[in-house]
Amino acid sequence: MSDSLDQIFIHAKQWLLSFMSGRAPDWLVQIISSLINILTLLGVFLTLFALISVLERKILGRMQNRYGPNRVGPFGLFQPVADGIKMLIKEDIVPARADKIVHFLAPVLIAAAAILTLGVIPYGRNMTPFTIDGGILFFFAVGSATELMVFMAGWGSNNKYSMLGAMRAIAQMISYELPLIITVLPVVMIVGSLNPDKIVGAQATYSLGFLPHWFVFTPWGATAFILFFVSGLVESNRTPFDVPEGESEIVAGHMTEYSGFKYATFFMAEYIGMFAISGLGITLFLGGWHAPVHFLEFIPSYVWFFVKLSILLFVYIWLRGTLPRTRIDQIMNFAWKFMLPMAFTCVVAAAVWHYAGRALRGWFWSLAVIAVVYFTLSILLDTRRKFAPRSYRFAE
């Protein structure tokens, strides 16, 4: 019973395809098989986007001691529909001096890249939409293309706020891509594969029947997960790292000259990027679609994935409601002076853990490596002792 519930979507797809295979040519069946995956993915995540956009406002409202949207539908749940209609009927303004083609292509391509990254994440048992040997590499390859799209948006708008915002966005995305990718390395090293399914499979066992072997429960994994999460915050331009769209300084950054549905597309791409990076974090460190304790494995695997995803998304919203925006120079210093050395330390700690026998001894030694580097860094980077008049480089 539980097994059939777990595989219900897979069986439905197979049934549909076997129904087709007698009646249509092979290439058509192949294309339809891909289309089913793509449409399901789009349907699920666009619904999730609509839901999260209203939930975020609700939760933020609660944190700020007010109600949040509660007028449209029960509990304000139809707010996304109203928002969508509003965005669609807004006038689409393109600046007269803008580069029309580049200005138009930027939001389209940025959404395409964000949606592509969703394809390699395993959402449940046998539920990876796009199985590829180097899935993790695919994720980062497509993700790194986003920088060019942001640049297109900034340059195509022909506006100095847009250009400066794009520059900021690209600078911080490039800086945090390094720790992001390097924190993935220890997991790839330990599993010995770039395939997301194999990475999930490596975390499938339990000690004593209830302690899951997720990588987040090892010293290097916990450190890498925190670094990964912070880098993910930056990559998806979320508070406290949302300087590219700091209203008080550069209007809305690279999105300044966009209105109506194009702006909504940027908004959507940002949220989808957030889902994708959380999904990858779940796959790499939080055991993918596996249950946290063995006897709960009877609950379908995709339910576990989405439970974990909602928890991570709640943390994103929570941080947004809690933290103020950081300065751009603080973000950059943090990336190069703290995140990068710590990310490299995770790689070393994972190697130590592996060679000390993956048990209590490895646990101890890898924790020691991380602790030594962490405390050394915090002594070296301590700026509190230097009280001095502030000096300016480019202004008097």
Place this chain on the structure above:
Amino acid sequence: MSTVAFAAIAILTLAAALAAATLQKLMHAALSFAVMFVGISAFFFLLGAEFVGLVQIFVYIGAVAVLIVFTILLTRDDVGKVRGFNWGGVIVAIAVFAGLVWAIGKTKSLQSALPQIEPVTVQRIGELLMTNYVWPLQCVGVLLTAALIGALILVMEEKN
């Protein structure tokens, strides 16, 4: 199926390359250059070399294209200006093309049948890099570290 895909990718790649060479605005040329890189990585995917295809996107779109775009933006103040047609470039391109055609025409190995090779998996590449090619890998690592330190020294704040 794969012939159709090949034709489609080839047309896309060639059109993007032509656009990169002929478009009037420098920034448009740089962006079509990026499209051409996508086309080339699609070729690698078509040939089953998915690792090379992914690295192609990673390095050329994520790094080289961004670098080109920034170089144009930061070094020239006439980004928006229309440039003239570059006849010298055409002559060089024709000369290179003719040289390549001549060299390929002279090669004899074209007649021999292709040897059957195993599909290259990521795992296999990793094993080779860690065994046979470990010294070249280390040398590249040292070179990149030197480049990184050099870049840091170049932009370091001058204290006077």
